[in-house]
Amino acid sequence: MIPAQLLYKAEEFVDSGAFFAELAAMVAYPTESARPESGVAVRAYLDEVLTPALAGLGCSVTTYENEDPRGGPFLVGRRVESPGLPTLLCYGHADVVEGQAGRWSEDRDPWTLTADGERWYGRGAADNKGQHLVNLAALRLLLAERGRLGFNLTFLFETGEEIGFPGLAEFAAAHREELRADVVVASDGPRVDAATPTLFLGSRGGVQIQLDADLRPDAYHSGNWGGVLRNPATTLAGAVASVVDGHGRIRVPELLPPELPDVVRQSLTGVTVANSPGDPTPDDGWGDTALTTAERLYAWNTLEVLALGAADIDRPVNAIPGRARAVLQLRYVAGTDVSRVGEVLSEHLAREGYSMVDVTVLGRFAAARTPLDDPWVGWAKSALERVAGRPVTVLPNIGGSLPHSVFTDVLGLPALWLPHSYPGCLQHAPDEHMLAPIAREGLVLATALFHALGDPSPELPLPAHAKDPR
Structure with missing residues (x-):
C-alpha cells in the first residue's frame, strides 16, 4: 500500500x-x-x-x-x-x-x-x-x-x-x-x-498522400475552351470523391482494417468522445455510421483531405487552371496493410477513369x-x-x-x-x-x-x- x-x-x-x-x-x-x-x-x-x-x-x-x-x-x-x-x-x-x-x-x-x-x-x-x-x-x-x-x-x-x-x-x-x-x-x-x-x-499510424492532376502548363480562357478541355480541378474533385465520399466514408476497401476485433470493441463500450466543456460536437453522419463514435476514432481508419487547391481561390480569373493538387492523410489502426497504398490508389483511380491523376506517397509512420x-x-x-x-x-x-x-x-x-x-x-x-x-x-x-x-x-x-x- x-x-x-x-x-x-x-x-x-x-x-x-x-x-x-x-x-x-x-x-x-x-x-x-x-x-x-x-x-x-x-x-x-x-x-x-x-x-x-x-x-x-x-x-x-x-x-x-x-x-x-x-x-x-x-x-x-x-x-x-x-x-x-x-x-x-x-x-x-x-x-x-x-x-x-x-x-x-x-x-x-x-x-x-x-x-x-x-x-x-x-x-x-x-x-x-x-x-x-x-x-x-x-x-x-x-x-x-x-x-x-x-x-x-x-x-x-x-x-x-x-x-x-x-x-x-x-x-x-x-x-x-x-x-x-x-x-x-x-x-x-x-x-x-x-x-x-x-x-x-x-x-494510429499515418500515410500522407498527394494527388496531382497536372494536365497542362497554361491556363485557358473558360469561355473559349470550357467544355472541350478537361478541368484538373473538377477532375481532382471527382478523384477525391471516388476515394472518400462527401460524408467521410472510405470507398477503397483496401484502405480499411480487415476487422474490428471483439476485444477492441468491448474495450470501447461506454467510452464517450468529446466529453469536456468546449469540445466540438462529433458529427453523427460522418464516417462509417455503423460504428460508434469511439470506434470510429480509436478502432477504425479515416481518410482526411488536409489541403485542396487549384489556381488562386482569393483572386479567381475566367480561366481553366492547368493543375490541381490535394494532400490526403490516411490515419489507420494496427492490422491495416499499408505497404501498397500508393499502388492501390493508382489502380483504383485508373479503374474510376482518373488515370491522369498522379499518386505520390509523401511519408508514413506506423500503427x-x-x-x-x-x-x-x-x-x-x-x-x-x-x-x-x-x-x-x-x-x-x-x-x-x-x-x-x-x-x-x-x-x-x-x-x-x-x-x-x-x-x-x-x-x-x-x-x-x-x-x-x-x-x-x-x-x-x-x-x-x-x-x-x-x-x-x-x-x-x-x-x-x-x-x-x-
Missing part, C-alpha cells in the same frame, strides 16, 4: 507552485524541432534541464548524436539498482512545434508559462514538457521517500517527435541492449477527457498496439484505480500518432501510455495549455504506479514474467 504521506507530497508539489515554477523554466527553452536554428535551444534543454534532472535520480546520462540528418540528438539516463529487479523504460520528447508567437490570446508569449485559473499556457506545457515533468517528479518523490526506486530505470528522450521522430527506430535497434526493459511507461497525448484517468496502449490482454495492462489499471478512486479508461490506442511501434515492434516490449493532458489542450496550436487539476492528479497517479512497480504486494503482484527478487 502506498504511504499516504507520499501521495500528499505529490499533491503538495503541485499545490505549492513548485511544479509550475519548474515547468516555466522548461517552457522557456524554444525547442522547435521544425526550425534548424533551434538546435542550440534543443541541446541547451538536454544539457541544462534534462541531464541534471536525470542525474538527480542517480542516473548515468549519455547524449547520442542522431545518424539521421533530419533529427536531433537522443538522451539516455540509466539507473541500475540490481540486476534482479524489473527495469522500467520511460520516454519523453524534448522538442515542441513552432511557437506561433503573435497568435496567442491575450498577447501571451508562447515561451512564458502563464496561469489563467486552472489553465497554464505555454508551448510544450502539454506536449510534452509538462507530461515528462510529471513522471520525472514522481520518480524524484519516490526516491526521496524510500531512498531507492525498487526497480531499474532507463529514461529515453528524443528531440524530433514533432517532425516524425526521424532516426528513433534505428537508434532503438542499435541500442537494444541499453534499452532492454520489462515494460515501457510513457506520457504523451490526451486522456479520453479532462476528468477521466486514462491508459492507452498504442496509436502499433500493445495487446489489451497483456498482463501489464491489468496490473497498471489496478494500481491506478487504487488511488484514483474511480475507473480508469483503457483505450486500445489513441486516434493520433506516437512512436509506439518503436517500443513494441523494434524493442519487443509492452508499452503503456499514461497521459497527463486532455483533448482540448490545444497542442500544436496557439494557446496550448496544461490543466492544473490534471497535473495534480497525474502526479499522484504516476507516483502510485511507480511505487507499485518498486514495492509489489500480494494484493498487486507484478506480472509473472517480470523480475521479482522475492
Whole structure:
C-alpha cells in the first residue's frame, strides 16, 4: 500500500507552485524541432534541464548524436539498482512545434508559462514538457521517500517527435541492449477527457498522400475552351470523391482494417468522445455510421483531405487552371496493410477513369498496439484505480500518432501510455495549455504506479514474467 504521506507530497508539489515554477523554466527553452536554428535551444534543454534532472535520480546520462540528418540528438539516463529487479523504460520528447508567437490570446508569449485559473499556457506545457515533468517528479518523490526506486530505470528522450521522430527506430535497434526493459511507461497525448484517468496502449499510424492532376502548363480562357478541355480541378474533385465520399466514408476497401476485433470493441463500450466543456460536437453522419463514435476514432481508419487547391481561390480569373493538387492523410489502426497504398490508389483511380491523376506517397509512420490482454495492462489499471478512486479508461490506442511501434515492434516490449493532458489542450496550436487539476492528479497517479512497480504486494503482484527478487 502506498504511504499516504507520499501521495500528499505529490499533491503538495503541485499545490505549492513548485511544479509550475519548474515547468516555466522548461517552457522557456524554444525547442522547435521544425526550425534548424533551434538546435542550440534543443541541446541547451538536454544539457541544462534534462541531464541534471536525470542525474538527480542517480542516473548515468549519455547524449547520442542522431545518424539521421533530419533529427536531433537522443538522451539516455540509466539507473541500475540490481540486476534482479524489473527495469522500467520511460520516454519523453524534448522538442515542441513552432511557437506561433503573435497568435496567442491575450498577447501571451508562447515561451512564458502563464496561469489563467486552472489553465497554464505555454508551448510544450502539454506536449510534452509538462507530461515528462510529471513522471520525472514522481520518480524524484519516490526516491526521496524510500531512498531507492525498487526497480531499474532507463529514461529515453528524443528531440524530433514533432517532425516524425526521424532516426528513433534505428537508434532503438542499435541500442537494444541499453534499452532492454520489462515494460515501457510513457506520457504523451490526451486522456479520453479532462476528468477521466486514462491508459492507452498504442496509436494510429499515418500515410500522407498527394494527388496531382497536372494536365497542362497554361491556363485557358473558360469561355473559349470550357467544355472541350478537361478541368484538373473538377477532375481532382471527382478523384477525391471516388476515394472518400462527401460524408467521410472510405470507398477503397483496401484502405480499411480487415476487422474490428471483439476485444477492441468491448474495450470501447461506454467510452464517450468529446466529453469536456468546449469540445466540438462529433458529427453523427460522418464516417462509417455503423460504428460508434469511439470506434470510429480509436478502432477504425479515416481518410482526411488536409489541403485542396487549384489556381488562386482569393483572386479567381475566367480561366481553366492547368493543375490541381490535394494532400490526403490516411490515419489507420494496427492490422491495416499499408505497404501498397500508393499502388492501390493508382489502380483504383485508373479503374474510376482518373488515370491522369498522379499518386505520390509523401511519408508514413506506423500503427502499433500493445495487446489489451497483456498482463501489464491489468496490473497498471489496478494500481491506478487504487488511488484514483474511480475507473480508469483503457483505450486500445489513441486516434493520433506516437512512436509506439518503436517500443513494441523494434524493442519487443509492452508499452503503456499514461497521459497527463486532455483533448482540448490545444497542442500544436496557439494557446496550448496544461490543466492544473490534471497535473495534480497525474502526479499522484504516476507516483502510485511507480511505487507499485518498486514495492509489489500480494494484493498487486507484478506480472509473472517480470523480475521479482522475492
